Amino acid sequence: MKRHVLLALGALLLGLSPAAAAINVVTTTEDLAALTREVGGEKVKVEALARGYQDPHFVEAKPSLVSKLISADLLIAVGRELEIGWLDPLVRQSRNAKIQPGASGYLDASLNVKILEIPTGQVTRAMGDVHPQGNPHYWLDPDNGRKVAASVRDKLKAMSAAEAAYFDARFDDFDKRLGEAQKRWDAAMAPYKGLKVVTYHRSWANFCDRFGLDVIGYVEPRPGIPPSPRHTIDLIAEMKRQNVKILIVEPYFDLKTPQSIGRETGAKVLVLLPSVGGEKEITDYIKLFDYDVNLLVSAIKETGAR
Amino acid sequence: MRAGVSRPRSRSRVFLFSTLLMSAPGLVRAQSPDAGSDVAALRAELLALQQQVAALAARIEALQGPPPEPTLAPEPAPPAAPGTAPATAAAPMPSSKVFNPDIAVVGDFIGAIGEPGAPDSEPSLELHEAEVSFQAVVDPYARADFFIAFGDGEAEVEEGFVTFPTLPGGFLAKVGKTRDVFGKVNAIHNHALSFADRPLVTKNLTGGEEGLSDYGITLSRLFPNPFVFLEASGQVYRGRSEVFDGTSRGDLAYVAHLRAYRDLTESTNVDLGGSFAYGGNDSGPGFHTRLVGADATLRWRPLRRAIYNRFLARTELVWSRREEPAAVHDAFGFYVSGEYQFARRFYLGARYDFSERATDPSLTDQGGSALLTFWPSEWNQIRGQYRYTRYGEGQTASEFLFQLLFSIGAHGAHPF
Numbered sequence: 001m002k003r004h005v006l007l008a009l010g011a012l013l014l015g016l017s018p019a020a021a022a023i024n025v026v027t028t029t030e031d032l033a034a035l036t037r038e039v040g041g042e043k044v045k046v047e048a049l050a051r052g053y054q055d056p057h058f059v060e061a062k063p064s065l066v067s068k069l070i071s072a073d074l075l076i077a078v079g080r081e082l083e084i085g086w087l088d089p090l091v092r093q094s095r096n097a098k099i100q101p102g103a104s105g106y107l108d109a110s111l112n113v114k115i116l117e118i119p120t121g122q123v124t125r126a127m128g129d130v131h132p133q134g135n136p137h138y139w140l141d142p143d144n145g146r147k148v149a150a151s152v153r154d155k156l157k158a159m160s161a162a163e164a165a166y167f168d169a170r171f172d173d174f175d176k177r178l179g180e181a182q183k184r185w186d187a188a189m190a191p192y193k194g195l196k197v198v199t200y201h202r203s204w205a206n207f208c209d210r211f212g213l214d215v216i217g218y219v220e221p222r223p224g225i226p227p228s229p230r231h232t233i234d235l236i237a238e239m240k241r242q243n244v245k246i247l248i249v250e251p252y253f254d255l256k257t258p259q260s261i262g263r264e265t266g267a268k269v270l271v272l273l274p275s276v277g278g279e280k281e282i283t284d285y286i287k288l289f290d291y292d293v294n295l296l297v298s299a300i301k302e303t304g305a306r
Numbered sequence: 307m308r309a310g311v312s313r314p315r316s317r318s319r320v321f322l323f324s325t326l327l328m329s330a331p332g333l334v335r336a337q338s339p340d341a342g343s344d345v346a347a348l349r350a351e352l353l354a355l356q357q358q359v360a361a362l363a364a365r366i367e368a369l370q371g372p373p374p375e376p377t378l379a380p381e382p383a384p385p386a387a388p389g390t391a392p393a394t395a396a397a398p399m400p401s402s403k404v405f406n407p408d409i410a411v412v413g414d415f416i417g418a419i420g421e422p423g424a425p426d427s428e429p430s431l432e433l434h435e436a437e438v439s440f441q442a443v444v445d446p447y448a449r450a451d452f453f454i455a456f457g458d459g460e461a462e463v464e465e466g467f468v469t470f471p472t473l474p475g476g477f478l479a480k481v482g483k484t485r486d487v488f489g490k491v492n493a494i495h496n497h498a499l500s501f502a503d504r505p506l507v508t509k510n511l512t513g514g515e516e517g518l519s520d521y522g523i524t525l526s527r528l529f530p531n532p533f534v535f536l537e538a539s540g541q542v543y544r545g546r547s548e549v550f551d552g553t554s555r556g557d558l559a560y561v562a563h564l565r566a567y568r569d570l571t572e573s574t575n576v577d578l579g580g581s582f583a584y585g586g587n588d589s590g591p592g593f594h595t596r597l598v599g600a601d602a603t604l605r606w607r608p609l610r611r612a613i614y615n616r617f618l619a620r621t622e623l624v625w626s627r628r629e630e631p632a633a634v635h636d637a638f639g640f641y642v643s644g645e646y647q648f649a650r651r652f653y654l655g656a657r658y659d660f661s662e663r664a665t666d667p668s669l670t671d672q673g674g675s676a677l678l679t680f681w682p683s684e685w686n687q688i689r690g691q692y693r694y695t696r697y698g699e700g701q702t703a704s705e706f707l708f709q710l711l712f713s714i715g716a717h718g719a720h721p722f
Contacts, residue, residue, distance in 0.1 A: 051572070054609045061722045062575060063535035063567040070530050085720040092449070095528060097472035102446060125685060125714070225683060226650050252610055254650070 023159055026072040026099075028083050029056055030277035031139045032109055034285045035149045036076060038174040040156055043163050049090070052277025055252040057129070057224070061086040069094035072105070074155065079110035082136035107155050110136065113144040116205045128222025140274060141206035142182050145285055149174055181286045185211070185293045192300055198239060198267070199248040200258060203274045207292070216242055219249070219258055227257045239265040245305035246296070248272050268299045407442035407450075410715030412497045416707060423695050423703025426514075428503070432458060434709075435496055439718070444468060453495065464495065464519070478526050486518035486547075487526075487539045487563040488581040489599040489622045498721045500618070500645045500679070502691045502709040506659035506671045507639030511626045512597065513548030518583060520547045520559065535567040543585070549595055549664075550585035559585025577603040593629040595664070616647045626664045637662035645677075653679040659695075669698025687711040 023044045027033040033048035050059045098105035118134035138144045153171040157164045193212035200219040208215050221231035247267045249258045262269040272292045414435040418428040436456040443449045448470050455464040467482030485493045522543035529536040541561040545552025550559040561583045569575045581599035600623045607616040623640040639661025647653045655677035663669045673695035680688045689709040696702045
């Protein structure tokens with residue numbers, strides 16, 4: 001009997017040890033979760049707080065999200081105030097010392113990426129919901145995705161030095177696959193450099209910067225401000241003048257205004273995905289760009305946009 | 307971040323650092339006073355030149371295109387971005403400002419039309435409250451939140467407390483002046499309510515607009531389990547608020563709260579709470595008031611259309627037992643409210659109120675409200691509320707309230 005108990009205990013301990021070794025990572029978005037999975041592989045357990053089809057500005061600070069943070073070893077945030085409306089109370093309520101801002105288990109993924117649209121001069125709310133630290137939708141440039149993955153790699157190595165070689169190898173493999181994919185995306189988008197587009201929110205600054213698209217306007221009159229009739233009329237006129245045939249919308253915005261703009265201008269309304277998990281089949285970072293680039297290229301071909 | 311700083315910046319930092327080292331007091335003391343001041347002047351000039359060189363190098367690099375290494379320096383904004391200025395390196399903020407707390411001000415303007423049914427009804431027009439908040443991290447162990455409410459000719463600390471979120475044993479502690487965690491609406495500030503006023507049960511049994519709010523210590527803890535989010539809180543207060551009035555130093559007030567929350571689906575959740583409060587009342591030494599509360603909230607907010615649609619139904623029930631020299635009064639009250647967002651900027655709301663009075667349960671007030679709220683933006687709300695009340699003494703009041711809420715300053719967390 002005693003031996004059985006000992007055996008059971010031993011098995012329990014053995015069974016527990018790999019789980020205990022896995023680093024428990026919580027990310028704010030599914031993009032960061034996907035990048036962490038690329039680097040961390042089976043040595044990490046990753047969970048995202050927001051879903052990919054959710055507007056990341058307006059996630060609710062639900063207690064169920066607090067529960068996810070209680071035992072996290074590492075919290076990775078997009079930063080640049082994207083999560084300003086919800087992350088802080090979650091972290092505070094988690095009672096988890098490891099992931100409080102400033103602690104070693106809190107990683108702001110934006111610290112070494114290319115950030116666009118950093119406002120200079122006086123910033124006021126007359127500009128709408130402007131992010132004083134720049135456009136937080138930076139992960140939509142694959143080069144930034146690589147930089148985020150590198151930050152995650154460095155953080156994981158610091159947390160688990162014994163697995164350094166593993167994380168290095170995983171990163172190198174991802175880097176290589178991403179590099180190959182980038183060649184594919186760049187080639188697909190190359191003919192359309194300078195193409196004029198309109199987007200709903202400013203989620204696509206880095207995407208358009210990377211692929212050479214020229215954003216001439218937004219459906220929102222100002223960031224976070226719903227479309228007004230006056231602005232919509234002006235936008236339609238401007239789109240007609242500049243012959244804009246592509247209108248990009250995030251999956252969490254209502255399509256009524258974009259579709260009426262589309263009808264007036266002949267532009268195609270395209271629901272591109274800003275995040276992994278925006279559709280069920282978009283399960284990783286490379287698939288996200290595959291999806292968006294394919295959709296965009298076929299829409300451009302369809303409309304004959306130039 | 308290892309790769310967080312670009313090469314030119316590190317170089318200029320090295321220059322700066324070496325210059326600072328050279329001007330160390332030990333080295334300066336070796337010179338004669340005159341020579342020392344000459345050298346200091348030369349050094350200052352050198353430093354200025356070095357800074358110019360670094361700035362020029364940064365400009366050359368900016369002209370040559372994106373830097374080879376990741377950088378902390380701001381990137382050029384694309385020309386097609388109205389509202390953002392053209393690219394220049396943002397000047398670093400002086401450190402004295404970096405550590406300033408987040409400051410925000412919320413204005414709460416209320417107007418009322420119709421015959422008031424109670425002496426404490428809203429006046430025709432008033433800046434009901436201007437709430438100023440200061441919030442910042444204190445140190446690696448604590449953060450502090452201050453909410454100062456300016457009303458008609460008076461100012462008071464509505465809340466002012468320090469939070470220790472990561473105490474041993476999974477405890478979170480708050481120390482200072484706080485609103486009690488009794489039910490839901492008691493802990494919510496005026497501007498975050500879905501109504502222009504507070505429910506009758508709040509007015510009659512839990513201290514009205516001031517509510518249960520006092521100086522004290524809060525300890526709360528989560529009890530993680532796979533089924534439900536469970537949070538228990540215990541509070542000890544000085545014992546003097548609108549409801550409690552402890553006569554001696556030992557006459558403290560105690561509050562306990564248990565909250566259970568569960569997601570039913572990704573868009574629907576249920577939030578249940580039980581509350582208890584106990585303390586001395588104003589009838590004299592040895593007389594106490596005991597409050598028991600229950601609350602339930604059902605929320606629905608579809609994730610894909612979170613900014614357009616949501617629904618919230620809530621009820622709170624309060625039982626009050628108040629000891630007085632002549633009798634013990636048992637009073638009961640509740641409200642039921644619903645709020646439905648039917649468009650990005652519009653909310654419809656309704657509330658039914660019922661409450662006996664704590665000091666005279668034979669008097670029962672009842673009422674109903676219908677509300678429409680318009681949100682031009684996240685920082686601005688305009689609300690209209692029709693309110694009908696039948697007071698215990700027999701008189702009725704039919705009133706229209708309108709409210710304008712406007713906030714400036716730091717972007718706080720969205721209430722949940």
